[in-house]
Amino acid sequence: MTPPDDRALEPASKDASAPGPSDTEPAGASAPDGAAERFAALEQVGQRSSDLMIVIDRAGRVIYANPVALATFGISLEEGLGTNAFKYLHPDDVERVVLRFIELLGTPGASIRDTVRTLAEGGEVHELEIVSTNSIDNAAVGGIIINGHDVTEHRQYVERLREHEERFRLAFEGNMAPMIFTDLEDRVIAANDAFCKMIGFSEEELLGKDSAPFTYPEDVGITEESYRRMVKGELGQSRYVKRYLRKDGRIIYVEVSRSPARDAEGHTLYFVISERDITEERVLTEELSHQALHDPLTELPNRLLFDDRLKQAHARVLRQGGLGAVLLLDLDDFKGVNDSLGHLAGDQMLRAVAGRLQQVTRDSDTLCRFGGDEFLYLAEGLHTPGEAEQVAARLIESLAAPFLIGGSYVEQHSSIGVVVWDATRTDNDEFVQEADVALYEAKREGKGHYVVFTPSMHQQAISRFALTQELRHAFAAGEISMHYQPILNLATSEIEGFEALMRWRHPQRGLIAPSVFIPLAEQSELILDLGSFALRESVAAASSWRLPASKKGQPYVTVNLSAHQFHDPSLVTMVEGALALSGLAPERLVLEITESVTLLYVAETMSVMEHLGRLGISFALDDFGTGFSSLSYLALLHPRIIKIDQSFVSPVLQSLRHDDLLEAIVSLGHKLNMTMLAEGIETTEQLARLRSLGCELGQGFLFSAAVPAEDVAELLARSPDSWG
């Protein structure tokens, strides 16, 4: 588009600003000269105005400009007068402004409003809101008055605000963090996508509502207090965790951070609430804390959690009276399960045991895995010590039925040490240790028992500990030796062999019986050292025994093996080594094992026995009748000799029943084609009875107690009728 009159719009030259109207200029149009007088009235206003004021003639030439106008255009009055006013416009605005100017020229007295940009000499752009009034007919003016208010800064401010808002909008809507705005009544006024996604509701469903519909019912109202204080301005920002109920019914945990948006006076306008779904973290933390307090294998509480519960339980007893109890349960011969069936089966057994124990654990009590094959049971709210014993009996009973492990039935029993306490026990540190002391007593009494701790046991435990230490030294110092008790053929009264029995000759205490120190040694690896010592010694001793030339064959030696030794993988090599070293014929070695060795792990026991059997070694089943022997096992293992326990031979109470039992045992052994040996023969009556039953072998004080190695030759030399 072209301006209506090229000439009129051409910037007026300095010359053109000289007196004399232009071609287009109507007659009477004002010239710049004498402006001062003509605009005296305008001057009054213009000089002081903070707004821009110019007057232009019909041709668009500047005939008056106030200081603000001159400053805006970047010129002096002299430079400006007579020049074309459009020259100071921003090029992009010229065409539009000129069109409106022409329109205005046609209506004298009219005003128009517009927003225009100016371009100063120096390139500076200003934005003005202008009012142009056609005052051409007004003699005092004779031109168009243009009043302009500079809105550049305001515009910039508004623009900045708009940009700011845009950024804020983007930050809100596109934010990965769930966010909502709420009004002073805490109703949702905006919710971003992330929030809607987290909660499962659309923004439309949320607008105008408070958080109640999606807050987990129990958590409604938990944040009210902080919200009220925030409205009052007492609280700047608050953070809290609450649960939401998603539209799909799922519960999630969210961490909420709420800040008030305030005006310049500090009045709260609305709330900005940003949230974080912490459900996963929470689950993880819970899992971690569960892991920290539970045993991964059995899922039972671990020692840490138990200690905490014990502390609380103890505190309750101190406060309210009553009794509490700690029961320490240890699986009998569990090591054998691991060694013979493998660790997987061992783990399976532990889980199965934990499951059984848990079934009989009261809700108020705590069952925990103490480690290895030990479990702790905390019983609360007891009234009598007898109740603690009932708990122990119940736990033992729960393991009575055999366990199905890896396709076969395995027996697993346990022993329990019990500690009962009342409010007089102000310290709980010792309970577990005392239960351990009682447990030791329980094991000593035979497996599958419980024993309640008494203070006197403590002293025993201390001396036991001291004794264990001494035993180590004693072994190193050569205080341990082997004695030999003769085994006689009851029919001929001739010696067939000797049982090797260990002795500890203590420098101060004298002879200490193996029933005292063998169980101690069995608590540690020391038993393996003692065991191989016994074997080497006995085999070496036996290799020098000679029966009088008139007798057939040579005496054998029987050596006791503890369960630990039997399950020790190096047993076979050790036996072979001892035989090789001494030169003793394997046929002269008999190994004594007890039912506890054989009972649980028949397959493994059989393979070890077979292996040694192939070498020529035979077995005696010791202490027969005291364990839980099953006849089918007995038939399977088929030891050469069965040693009838002395409780059948010399019972404390002589009764018919015992006599019947003895008879039954002997005839059973004979049916299975085994040699029967009676232990502990002390009287000639017992001997006579055994002879009448056809029991082949016997040993006992009636013949001789165990003697030192150097006395064996003397026994061997005795005549048969000297034995009684």
Ligand code: C2E
């Ligand atoms: P055991 O193998 O049943 O040994 C028989 C026990 O009965 C021996 O006790 C023996 O001295 C005792 N005895 C023999 N005749 C009579 C009698 O007429 N009356 C009475 N009342 N007792 C008699 P000891 O030597 O005290 O051994 C006790 C247990 O210690 C043994 O029982 C055995 O289980 C264990 N033991 C002994 N030496 C060893 C060893 O070298 N290794 C292992 N692992 N255990 C051993």
Ligand code: MG
């Ligand atoms: Mg024995």
Ligand code: MG
């Ligand atoms: Mg025995």
